[in-house]
Amino acid sequence: MQIDRDILHALFEAALQAALPDGKFDGRLPERPKGRTIVLGAGKASARMAAAFEEAWARMGGTCEGLVVTRYGHAVPTRSVTIVEAAHPVPDEAGLQAARRILALAQDAGPDDLVVCLMSGGASALLSLPAEGVTLADKQALNRALLKSGAPIGEMNLVRKSLSAIKGGRLAAAAGKAKLVTYLISDVPGDDPSSIGSGPTIPERIDPEAALAILRRYRIDVPNHVMQTIRSNAITEPVAGGDVHMLATPKMALDAAAAKARELGLNALVLGDALEGEAREVGRVMAGIAQSALMHGEPARAPCVLLSGGETTVTVRGQGRGGRNVEFLLSLALALKGEAGISALACDTDGIDGSEDNAGAWCDGSLLESARAKGMDLAARLEANDAYTAFAQLERLVVTGPTLTNVNDFRCILVRP
Known part of the structure; x- marks a missing residue:
């Protein structure tokens, strides 16, 4: 009927209206810093999140700068934060270059600066920065195999973290002594912050053997140099993270x-x-x-x-x-x-x-x-x-x-x- x-x-x-970031920053904003406010982000919702953050921050008299990467066709107008579009679900060169710029902005932040990270689903592919020893082509091939394998999102993200130079808390490490605040829109079962966008600002230990076990379970063959990078890119002592706020969940x-x-x-x-x-x-x-x-x-x-x-x-x-x-x-x-x-x-x-x-x-x-x-x-x-x-x-x-x-x-x- x-x-x-x-x-x-x-x-x-x-359901869609409840999941939008508009109006959800109110009451969750940090104090304005002495230095800069640097907005970094990735995901299908990240451009809309950046626009909503700018609006809320401006009401407090604050200004900001930064870079957010979203999927092609998902950009929205913003005041001062740069929006870049890239490919999803298989990463491309645009996403790699955006990830490099985002990592550099985090590394440039000083102790008087505030780094605001905006993450939503899709960030894993959009924020693709391969660890030393692997190429974008290696990650593209692995992503395609994972997408066809039937592996749940949590296992796919664990493998992605193991080959990343920015995920699994590595972006938080790059921000150094700057104050860090992360805002999330969850797309993962259980709303685990470390799983949303593969947790660029969420500190955790990365066990290479767990990632290799997932590849074996789904019979995904990878070259020897990829396996070696997974083993050498482990995180055994994660750095401290900042405040985390969940804006929307399933x-x-x-x-x-x-x-x-x-x-x-x-x-x-x-x-x-x-x-x-x-x-x-x-x-x-x-x-x-x-x-x-x-x-x-x-x-x-x-x-x-x-x-x-x-x-x-x-x-x-x-x-x-x-x-x-x-x-x-x-x-x-x-x-x-x-x-x-x-x-x-x-x-x-x-x-x-x-x-x-x-x-x-x-x-x-x-x-x-x-x-x-x-x-x-x-x-x-x-x-x-x-x-x-x-x-x-x-x-x-x-x-x-x-x-x-x-x-x-x-x-x-x-x-x-």
């Missing part, structure tokens, strides 16, 4: 969507903000939960919405076009077998599902019949990792463009009696 689609989109919009976005659902007269249940696993398997599990709500009123009584976040993974075996959200949704739709009364939306809150032009897609009980009318085999599309093509041909894609935030996946299942 049209109204179901409108409800799903309204809940997604409520849970905040889900809670906002739940509040909107209740305004619309729906029961709302948040199933979790840190769900991980193979996208198609999570889709089948969620289908069973939705059917239980429809038939038995458990775990929520219809009319209701079942909300969840986190980051699923896709082990790429086919040659199709897809993304983890459309793969999840196609699996869910197939498991529901055209069940009337259940509709769903699954989108990445950054507006890009994988590397395509859509945030995700939506479906309802008529999806399978629509596919049959077009002679489309949805099960075959799922096996080919070709969910994007399926939803595009069925006119069910959700296209938002860059949202300028990123709190990971948003999944919403609407159940009507």
